[in-house]
Amino acid sequence: MSSTPPLHRRELLSVLGALCAATLLFFHRLLASGGVFCERDMLRVCLPAKWLWVQAVRQWEWPDWTPFNSLGQPFAGATVTGAFHPANLLGLLVEGPAMLTLMVLVCYPVAALGTYVLLRRWGTRPGAAAVGALGFAFGGALVSLTNSLPYLQAAMALPWLLVATDAVLKHASWAAAGAVGLVLGTLLFAGDPQGFAVGGATVLAVAAFGPLEGAPRRKVLLAAGAGLGLALLVSAVQLWASASVLRETFAERRTLETAVVWSTHPLRLLDMALGNVFALERPLRAPVAEGLLGTQVNDFWLRSLYVGLPMLFLAGVAAASRWRERRVQLALGLTALFVLLMFGRHTPLYALVYELLPPWRPFRYPEKLSVHVAFWLAVLAGLGAESLVAREAPGRRRVAWVLGGLGLGVLLLALTGTGARLAEALSGFYSGRPELWPEVARQVGERLSEGGLRTGSVCLALGLLLVWRKLQPRPLALVLVTLVAVDVAWVTEPVYVSCDRDLIEAQPLFVETMRQRVGGETLLGQTRVYTAVATIQQPSLEGLSLDDRDAAANLTMLVPDVGARWGVEAANWYLPTLSARVGALLKDQRQWWRRYAGLAGVGFFTLDTLQVQKRGMEKYVVAESEPFGVQLLANPLALPRVYLAAPRCVAGPEESLALIASSDFVPGRQAAVECLTPLSQPAPDADLGSVRVVERDPDGSTVEVDAKQPAVLVASEAYFSGWTATVDGAPAEVLPTNHAFLGVALPAGRHQVIWRFIPPGQGMALAVSGLGVGLCLLPWLLRLRRVRRA
Known part of the structure; x- marks a missing residue:
């Protein structure tokens, strides 16, 4: 593989500007409406956690405890809060939900630029590097992560981790090791322990099997090991915060069965190639997720896995034409490994890793590893684009015939109704409600056909262009970038969920009722709420989209932690650092309703109308939300929060539990x-x-x-x-x-x-992290000092 001269500042700034413009264009729907990302963890974790962090830091304090989830949890110990991530500083610049929007939007140009820089360092032309950059940043995996900022921020850092690792391969220097330590530390600071572990393993794999360019393998491995050691020092404050509470939480009690929830079904490879085939709109998404793909939950962790047939074809070009190159071999091997792990319980590999590596056991949801699959496929696609652009016209024509034939074949399959027949053939895998299957099969069949028509047309068009003898490398690269960008955006732009900003900022319906009953300006420290809503009505509210109604329903039910900004503390569990002692109380639902909720200071319940009638609790109703069929009940057994x-x-704990029951x-x-x-x-x-x-x-x-x-x-x-x-x-x-x-x-x-x-120990851990950051920056500071002296 050819090497390239160092990247110039002008090129980097130009590319960054173009990527920022591409990000704004991609998210035009969100920006034009003034909306805010609100799906799942964005509303329930990220917005409350970042709000709490900003409120504390603006008062020159540090948030050590979050009282808004499962009777309280350590703030930094619940790693997903991202307490130490540097992007939190953006929250000091922008107020309210717009803070979260800014944090999300920053991730896409940064992730794309990192992929671009890596591919340029690996010898690709700017156009080929742009293919990989756009494919990764705006592919289905990263766009789906608009529902979870911690994992998006970790994914943003992944390309830069490989850039730093490539520097280790080239120079095996302390400066390169320091770059690895700093970047890898941010994966954990983002709130993704699994990404941190997988990223560290990837660094070792690249150092062990990547191509050498002067430095001996032993020196490269030593530098990589130093980088991992520095990463441990840099992230010590987060590692200690999590480890110090782990033995007191429910996480250690996780089984393999709970760890492999949200395993990626092999059928979702169709999603990766053709579009969002199986992530149907509600209410059919749940029957597909549970009944057809066996996710064990009623939704997908990543709504889209789309990479696109054009990108996959370019990755195949790299595999076929450059398979002798060490980097390509490494990328192919890592892609295959992550695909098998992504499948979770559908292959034996995940269970084997779970049994052989005890530190892996706290991790969950194999589908998270789809991000790593998407990244390496994007890198391979960039390398394949380079091979294609670098070829002479006769060599390109051979590829054109293959690509055109692939596109024509997919088109013919789509036009002859193969998608509908394939969907019907899946009936043997379906275990959901039988009466829903005909509609599920129809919609899956339609999406297969639509995806085949779209990707087949793109591949055929690209194949025809490649036949043109006079097409020069630069215009060809521009065509590749344009087709990949249009194809990816066409499929993934509808994936992200946004809600009306005014809706998110409005005080939830029941908050004022609760304030009046406790007789205080704030609810913080006064009372708690527990939601036991089993079914909720989905009314057609004028001016509200389906996603708006979902957000409004969560705010009405006061699920954790949506009410944090109004001082609403929830007894329900959502954050991962659930106290094992609290978990024991919540597990015994019979005693929870009779006694434990009162001991916990739960002054209110939210239930649906059917649950209220079933429990005979009509006399405790103090407020009602008619559109959603949710009622607020006062708990007559609630004790004061302090007495x-x-x-x-x-x-001990067992005797204590027996006594209070x-x-x-x-x-x-x-x-x-x-x-x-x-x-x-x-x-x-x-x-x-x-x-x-x-x-x-x-x-x-x-x-x-x-x-x-x-x-x-x-x-x-x-x-x-x-x-x-x-x-x-x-x-x-x-x-x-x-x-x-x-x-x-x-x-x-x-x-x-x-x-x-x-x-406990946070001060010492913070000092260790400061030492780690200092050691990482030391060679750069010394170099700057030498430059100034010169």
């Missing part, structure tokens, strides 16, 4: 406390005193207590070892109380108690 109780000592336990009066030594007991039936919360923020609270008797102060925050308490300025032991909550023993008298969640 005094008489301690009953227990030996027993009939002789008196909620609100007694507390099951895990204490090594007996605690002072109040007199029977005596007045224990009063409690007043004087200050509350997401990381803790300040409480004034007038204890008439010795007692334990109970706070219904999820217990983690990072919780601290001071009593009248002196440190006090925080005791696990009522199985999942906090308690501190108090003598009689007036006291001030301050609760704070302080992640």
Whole structure:
């Protein structure tokens, strides 16, 4: 493979400008409507988490705790919050949901530019590099990730990780190792531990099997190992934040069966080649996902896997014409590996990796690895485009006949109704509701035919152009870039979901009712809500799209964490750092409704009308959303979020859980406390005193207590070892109380108690990360110093 001269600044700036323009053009629908990305995790995780981060940092504080999910979780410990990603600083520039839009849009030109730079370093012309760049950045996988910013930001960094690794192959220098460490660290900072692990393994694979250009293999491997070591140092603050709480969470209890949810069915290779064949519009998407492809959930993790038949053909050109080259062999091998892992439970490889590599077990959803498949296919397509452009006219004509024949064949299959017959043939795989199958088969057949007509036409047109003897390399490259861009955008642009910005910023319907009932300006620290909505009506609301209605329904139900900006704390679980103790309470739904929800300070439930009637809870309804059939209920058993109780000592979590579920336990009066030594007991039936919360923020609270008797102060925050308490300025032991909550023993008298969640070891981990960043930047700083002296 030929080498190219260094990239000039003018070329990089020109390409970056073109890619920014392409991004704005691609997302014109979002920008013209003033909408905001709102699908799934964007509404439920990313927008609340980034909002909380920005609010804390603007007050020169750091968010250590998020109270808005499953009775509270460590903020940075829930890696998906991306607490340490540098792009969070954009939130300080832009207000509200527009902050999230900016963070998303930045990812696409950055991902495309990284792919472009990598391909140019590998010896391709600008046009061929642009083919790979556009194919990766605007392919189905990355456009689908507009529903999850952490994984999109990790995907954005992937090409740059390979650029840094290529520098290791070329120079085996400390500067190249530092670049690997910095870029790989951002994958974890984005909130993607699996991407971090896979990225590190990819670095090693490239260092071990990539082509050498002067430096011996041993030196290259040492530099790559140094890069991985630096990445561990750089990301130490996030690694420690996650690892320090892992043993207290439900993640360690994940099984292989739960890990392989959202495995990619082999049939979705049709999606990769022809279009979004199986991701039908609702309500048929769920029967396809569950009944036909066996995702075990009612949706796809990535709605589109589209790469496109033209891109796949170009990747095939690279495989056929350059298979002797080490880089092509490596790209093909990694593509095959990631495809097999992407299939999850449909092949034995994922289960083998799960069993042999224990650190892999916390990871889940094999379909996430589709991003790596898309990246390497885009790289191969860029190399194939280079081979095609570099050929003389006779050589191109041979490729033209193959491509034209492929396009004509696909066209004929589409025109003769093969798509409909293939869809009908899939009936043997279908296990959903039988009455839905005819419509499912019809729509899948139509999409197969439409995809065949589109991709067949593009391939045939390109094949005919290649036959033209006088077509020069530069115009040919321009044609390839244009056809690939149009083909990819045609399929993937409709994939992203946006909602009306005013809808997202409007206060949810039930929030004001909750405020009036608790009698406070804010709901933070006052009460919690638990949603148990089983079915929801889908009304046709004037002016609202289907995606708008979905977002409005989530806001109405107050699912976590959509109400965070209004102080709504949810008892439901969505973020990954669910306390194992809280998980035990949520798992026992019978006791949850009878007792545990009250102990957790859950003052409200949202249920659908059918559930309310089924449970006979009509008398507790305090508000209703008629369009969605959702009702807000007040919980008469809810305890205050902070109160005094008489301690009953227990030996451990199991005994505590058994006690609070027993009939002789008196909620609100007694507390099951895990204490090594007996605690002072109040007199029977005596007045224990009063409690007043004087200050509350997401990381803790300040409480004034007038204890008439010795007692334990109970706070219904999820217990983690990072919780601290001071009593009248002196440190006090925080005791696990009522199985999942906090308690501190108090003598009689007036006291001030301050609760704070302080992640253990975070200061030291931050210092280690700072050291790692310094070591990565050191060679660049020394080089800058030498240049200035010269």
